[in-house]
Amino acid sequence: MTVYVIGEFRDTASAAQAIRLIRDHAVSGADLDVFSEEPVEFRRGVLDRPSRMSLASVLGGISFGLLSSAFIYFAQHNYRLVTGGMPVFSFWATGVITFEMTMLGAIVATFAWFLWESGLIRKRDRRAPVPEVEPGSLCLRMRCAEDEAAWASDAMRRAGAIGVQRRGES
Amino acid sequence: MEHRWGMAIDLDRCTGCEACVVACHAENNLPVSNPEQAAEGRTAHWIRVDRYYQGEFPDVKVKYMPVLCQQCDNAPCEPVCPVYATYHNPEGLNVQVYNRCVGTFYCANNCPYTVRYFNWFAPEWPEPLELQHNPDVAVRMGGVMEKCTFCIQRIKRAKEDAAQEKRPLADGEVQPACVQSCPAEAMVFGDLDDPQSKVSRLAANGRATRLLEELGTKPKVFYLERAK
Amino acid sequence: MASTPELLPYQRIREDLFRPLSGISRAYALTTAVAFVVGAAGLIAWGYQLRRGMGVTGLGRPVFWGFYIVDFVFWIGISHAGTLISAILRLTNAAWRKPVTRAAEAITVFALMIGGMFPIIHLGRAWLFYWLLPYPNSRLLWPNFRSPLLWDLTAIVTYMTGSVIYLYLPLIPDMAQLAEHNTPWRRKFYRALSLGWTGSDRQWHALERAMKLMACLILAVAVSVHTVVAWDFAMALAPMWHSTIFGPYFVAGAIFSGIAALILVMAALRKVLRLESYLTRRHFDNLARLLLLMSLLWLYFTVSENLTVWYGNDPKEMAVFGARTRAHYAPYFWTMVVLNFVIPFVVLGIRRLRTIANTAIAAGCVVVGMWLERFVIVVPTLANPRLASASGSYAPTWVEGAITAATFAAMVMLYMIFSKLFPIIAVWEFKPHEQEDE
Numbered sequence: 001m002t003v004y005v006i007g008e009f010r011d012t013a014s015a016a017q018a019i020r021l022i023r024d025h026a027v028s029g030a031d032l033d034v035f036s037e038e039p040v041e042f043r044r045g046v047l048d049r050p051s052r053m054s055l056a057s058v059l060g061g062i063s064f065g066l067l068s069s070a071f072i073y074f075a076q077h078n079y080r081l082v083t084g085g086m087p088v089f090s091f092w093a094t095g096v097i098t099f100e101m102t103m104l105g106a107i108v109a110t111f112a113w114f115l116w117e118s119g120l121i122r123k124r125d126r127r128a129p130v131p132e133v134e135p136g137s138l139c140l141r142m143r144c145a146e147d148e149a150a151w152a153s154d155a156m157r158r159a160g161a162i163g164v165q166r167r168g169e170s
Numbered sequence: 171m172e173h174r175w176g177m178a179i180d181l182d183r184c185t186g187c188e189a190c191v192v193a194c195h196a197e198n199n200l201p202v203s204n205p206e207q208a209a210e211g212r213t214a215h216w217i218r219v220d221r222y223y224q225g226e227f228p229d230v231k232v233k234y235m236p237v238l239c240q241q242c243d244n245a246p247c248e249p250v251c252p253v254y255a256t257y258h259n260p261e262g263l264n265v266q267v268y269n270r271c272v273g274t275f276y277c278a279n280n281c282p283y284t285v286r287y288f289n290w291f292a293p294e295w296p297e298p299l300e301l302q303h304n305p306d307v308a309v310r311m312g313g314v315m316e317k318c319t320f321c322i323q324r325i326k327r328a329k330e331d332a333a334q335e336k337r338p339l340a341d342g343e344v345q346p347a348c349v350q351s352c353p354a355e356a357m358v359f360g361d362l363d364d365p366q367s368k369v370s371r372l373a374a375n376g377r378a379t380r381l382l383e384e385l386g387t388k389p390k391v392f393y394l395e396r397a398k
Numbered sequence: 399m400a401s402t403p404e405l406l407p408y409q410r411i412r413e414d415l416f417r418p419l420s421g422i423s424r425a426y427a428l429t430t431a432v433a434f435v436v437g438a439a440g441l442i443a444w445g446y447q448l449r450r451g452m453g454v455t456g457l458g459r460p461v462f463w464g465f466y467i468v469d470f471v472f473w474i475g476i477s478h479a480g481t482l483i484s485a486i487l488r489l490t491n492a493a494w495r496k497p498v499t500r501a502a503e504a505i506t507v508f509a510l511m512i513g514g515m516f517p518i519i520h521l522g523r524a525w526l527f528y529w530l531l532p533y534p535n536s537r538l539l540w541p542n543f544r545s546p547l548l549w550d551l552t553a554i555v556t557y558m559t560g561s562v563i564y565l566y567l568p569l570i571p572d573m574a575q576l577a578e579h580n581t582p583w584r585r586k587f588y589r590a591l592s593l594g595w596t597g598s599d600r601q602w603h604a605l606e607r608a609m610k611l612m613a614c615l616i617l618a619v620a621v622s623v624h625t626v627v628a629w630d631f632a633m634a635l636a637p638m639w640h641s642t643i644f645g646p647y648f649v650a651g652a653i654f655s656g657i658a659a660l661i662l663v664m665a666a667l668r669k670v671l672r673l674e675s676y677l678t679r680r681h682f683d684n685l686a687r688l689l690l691l692m693s694l695l696w697l698y699f700t701v702s703e704n705l706t707v708w709y710g711n712d713p714k715e716m717a718v719f720g721a722r723t724r725a726h727y728a729p730y731f732w733t734m735v736v737l738n739f740v741i742p743f744v745v746l747g748i749r750r751l752r753t754i755a756n757t758a759i760a761a762g763c764v765v766v767g768m769w770l771e772r773f774v775i776v777v778p779t780l781a782n783p784r785l786a787s788a789s790g791s792y793a794p795t796w797v798e799g800a801i802t803a804a805t806f807a808a809m810v811m812l813y814m815i816f817s818k819l820f821p822i823i824a825v826w827e828f829k830p831h832e833q834e835d836e
Contacts, residue, residue, distance in 0.1 A: 034599040037408075037575070038826045039606055049603045057611050075532065075540035082258040083248035085388075086544055093249075093544045096626055100552040103619045107560045110611045114567070118604035120593040130596045135408035211458025211790045220787040237785065246635050252547040253529045254539065270539075272529055273452065273522015274547055275462035279780060280634045284460045284788035288522065290453030312451040313522035382784060385635060 003149050005142045006131045007156035007164045014160030015138045016046050021155040022142060035131055035139040053113050060109020065102030069094060127169040137162075173339070174262040175320050176362035176390040177349070178372035179236055183356035186234035188219050190348035190357065194238075197321060197347035199307050201293035214287035216318040217348050233395075236357070238348070239264065239285045239318035240381060240389030247277035247286065255315070262362075262390065263320055271314040278315060282382050283389075286317045320359070321346035341367040362390065415821040416576070418671045422818075425670070430814055433807040440804020443797045444519060452522050456794040461780040465798035466520035468772040469805060472655070473513030474554070474627050475648070475768060479656035480506030480561060481620035482688075485613040494684055497676045497823045501667060502660050503565040504822075508812040509659070510558045512805045517550065519801060546626065546633045553626040557619050564612050567605060570595050571826045624652040636779045637714040638707060638722075647699045651768060654692035654738075658764035661685050663813070665758040667822055676823055679754060686757040689764065690746040697739045700771075714784050721778040726791065731774050737767030 009015040015034060019042070022032070029047055034040055076089045086093065115121045131139040140161075142152050153164045194200065194217045203213040217238040224231040245264045248256050255271040258264060278286040292312040295303075303309065306323040310316050321344075328344045341360050349357040360369035369392075372378060377394040447454050457464050483502040487495035518527045530541050530551055541548055573592035577585050595601060628648035631639040661682070668677040704723070707715045722731045745751050745760040777792050816822075 035597050036599070036602070037571075037597060039602040040599055047599065049600055051603065051607055053604070053607045053611060057615075071532075072543045076543060079254075079538065079540055081254050081542075083251070083254070083256075083542065083544060084242075084246060084258070085244035086249050090544075096549040096622070096629075097543060097552045099622060100549075100556045100619070100626075103615055103622070104552075104556040104559060107556070107563060107612065107615050107619075110608055110615070111563045111567075114604050114608035115593075117607075118601040119598075120570075120595065120601065133597060135412065211460065212453065213459075218787075220785070222787075237787075249542070249544045250546065250633070252542050252545040252551075254542045270529070271523070272526045273524075274517075275520075275522070276545070276547060276630075276634075278459070278462045279636060282635050282784045284783045284785055287459065288452070288462065290458070291451040312453075315522070385784075 001146050002143060002169060003146050004129055004167045004169070005144060005149050005152045005156065005164065006129070006167060007140045007153070007159075007161035008131070008134075009138045009140065009159075009161055010136075012040060012042065012138065015040075015140055016042050018140055018156045018159035018161065019046050021159055022152060025151070025155075027142065027144070031143040033128075033141045035133050035141065036137075037133055037135045040138060051117060053110060053117060056113040057106045057110045060112075061102045061106030064105025064108075065098050067105075068101035069098045072097060129167045129169070172260060172363070173361040174363040174390075175241065175325065175344075176262075176360065176369050176373065176392065177238075177320070177346075178358045178369045178378065178392040178394060180356045180358075180372075181233060181235060181393055181395040182377075183354045184219075184234045184236065184352075185354050185356075186219055186221065186232070187353065189351045189353060190217050190236055191215055191219060193347040193351035194318070196302065197304055197307065197324075198319070199293075199303050199309050201295060202299065212290050214289070214316065216285075216287065216316070235393065236348070237283060237285060237381070238391065239320075240283055240387065240391045241320060243388035243390065244386055246280045246282065246385075246387060250276040250280050252276070261325075263322060264317075265322070266315060266317055266319065268308055268310050268314045268316065273313045273315065275315070282385055282387065286315055288315050289313060412575075412825060414673070414675070415823050415825050416579075418817055419576070419819065419821065426814065426818075430811060433811040433814070436807035437804045437811060440801045440807070443800035443804070447519075447797050448524060454795060454797045456792055456798060458790060458792070460783045460788050460790045461777060461792040463520070463776055463780060464792050465794050465802055466516050468769065468776050469802050470513055470516035470520070471627055471648070471772045471776075472769050473509050473516070473805065474624060475652035475655045475772075476659045476765075477506045477509035477513060477557070477561070477656065478620055478624065478649075478652040479509070479660040480504075480564070481616060482653050482656060483660060484564065485617040485620070488609070488613045489617070494681055496827045497673075498660070498664065498681060498685075499827070500565070500568065500820075500824050501663055501822055503561065504813065504816050505656070505659055505663060506561045507558075507565050508809055508816075510554065510561060511812070512808055514554050514558065515805075517547070546630045549626045550630060553619070553623040557616075557623045560612065560616050560619050564609075564616050567609055567612065568824050568827065569820060570605070571597065572821055572824060575825060576821075621649055624649045631775065631779075635784075637712070637782065637784060638718040638779050639775075641703060643699065643703055647703060650692065650695050650699055651771060654689070654696050655765060655768035657685060657689050657692055658761040658768070661689065661757055661761035662765065665754060665761075667817070668754075671817070671822065673823070682754045682757050683752060686746045686752050686760070689757070689761060690742060693739055693742040693746070693764070700735075700738075714782075717782040717786070718779050721782050722774055726781075727774055727778045730770050734767045734770040734774055737763040738771065 007018060009018065019032065032047060034047065072094050073089050080088055128143065131141060133139050140156065144152055149166055153166065156164050198216060200214050200216065207213055217236055220235045220237050222233040222235065241262065241264045243262065245258065248258060248264065252274060253270050253272055255267045256264060256277055275288070278288065289310050289312045293310065324346060325344050328339060332339045341364065344359060346359055349359045358369050358372055360367040362370055362373065364370060372394060373392045375394060377396060378392040380389045380392060455464065480503040483495055484499045518524050521527055530548065532540055570592055573588045574595035574597065577588035577592055625645040625648065628644040632641060632644035634640060664677055667673060704719065707719050721727050741763045742760045745756045781790050781792060783789065
């Protein structure tokens, strides 16, 4: 049965120590979550979360920019009205719109990827308990099997947790 | 056959009588206006006569210049309209589509000749002038831009007549209202693509220049005047 | 009292920043009522204009663009407040920007909403404004993408979308906070907006990454937006509009007016919400220096523009130049120079004079001066067209005045509503956890 071990820590250093101790036992980052009221920066290697957000942003931008330029090309040729001796489609005249639509694509892609990567819309771990965090402290939550809970709590206490509790799924 | 309509105005003949202005009003359902509206810039005179004075009284020289839409081939007013309410038709006319105009005013700002006019309110005619309307020409609503069309309704009528009678259009057959009414015969209208037409020969004349030619707008109204 | 707000205890910060959200003071109610009346007057004026026609304005041949376009450029310019502060300062890791970012981003969104109304208000047939949008229709027509007005449309839509997202992202953690301590109906509102934010490190990382990307993107978009607005004028052949400097000129002017607006808003918030510990003298000093820098930059552009015209001596351009500096529009031009350069230079340049109150006064002068600058760019050129026989003048009517006033009222109202719903300083950005010892 899955249980969650939640440890409360006063500062970043002790939380990082706890994570290191736990990960020495081959626990993957996917089972660990750190909760806080303000963003936390661990040193590299402690709990890395690789991200593809930049790539998504660039791809979204390029694709939307190309799409909108193609649309304008189609629209201008579909209804060929001559205005002021200008060419029917010129990249210079359309350049601004291409740029803006590239940016819009990148912006929307960034936001959408954020919603996905943060798990806000996926609602991952919906039944996992969310600890109440005091301002200034961090809570480390580890998902593990029932029999692993003991050594996990132990590791957290050794690292300097001010409180450790065990919770089932809610 | 495609035509390319153009006009030649002989400034040495123009007396400044403004019959062309009145004729244009009558032909194109233009509203009348009063001096207050003129001071506010709220008149619509698709053709106007500009006066240029030189010298002091009694040695004053006046030049009269009828200014109308130049139907530029590189019209600066056309590319800036966001809704294609003004564009270049295949006969070289800069057409204004009243139904499409949303009133952004950009075309009027970009016209270097300031020949575009706006309907600030729904146009009104004091009785009984509304009975004098030309049925061939639309009555515009408030909020749209308008300007000289080279009397496109007369061009169309002449083309239809010629097509029915299965003959080509003769030179001088199409006459916009201003050209028709000029008592000094200072204005000539015709097909610039026809090298034999009167307007083409006048345009090639040594006295012919165009207004604000250096801007590259390629206007199709040629002004003839004796060089000083 | 702590000298730097970062040293205040968490509980105190939380209280101070959440306190304004509850309760309505008498000053608040009065201000909202006045703003409402002025806003209503503007709406009535606009309704009148829609009914009767554009003739109720002071526009006429050849001045086809007047107050509305001036207001449009002005408000889009104000919207650059958020961009500078949030994006540039965030990208350069300037720590002092923290209490200022949300207020700046809110100015951006509201100024864009207001400024974006003017392309509709100024139309001769405003009810057909949607014809500028590309949608399949029975007439088989598309809009003309070669027109700078379409470029305006895409730029403003992009900037608006980006700014709203940029304002919303850092709000999410605060929404989650507010959802915990509040009245039931508010709790539902905040919880919905917080999207179920729990504060896990995954979420924080994603948020910070997104914010960093958005800062870069928003910066690029903001520069392009005001350049495109400037190109509405620069692409036209009108004398003294057709100038290559307009793009950078307008962007610099926008950032200038944006900082001024931000200083005004912050001075007001500081007084009204009692945020003296958070918006300190140091913040105003830094913003004052930025304002001074932008004032000098503005002067540089203005001199460049006018000197080259004067030296070139092109008759059509000189007609406009003379109208601006010597004839009919000279009072507005020279007032603008005094408000935009002389006063800020003196007040902000002399250290002893650089108090918070004086900075706010200088900022107010700049806001008025920048409005005048837009006026002096738009109207004299149109009043002096290439064919001198068509020269004219422009005098606004009550309709244009009422609508202009209503936009300021709308800004005030939007801001007041915002400050009651959301904390004006981002609580979580304030006290990050200390870095691990490297």
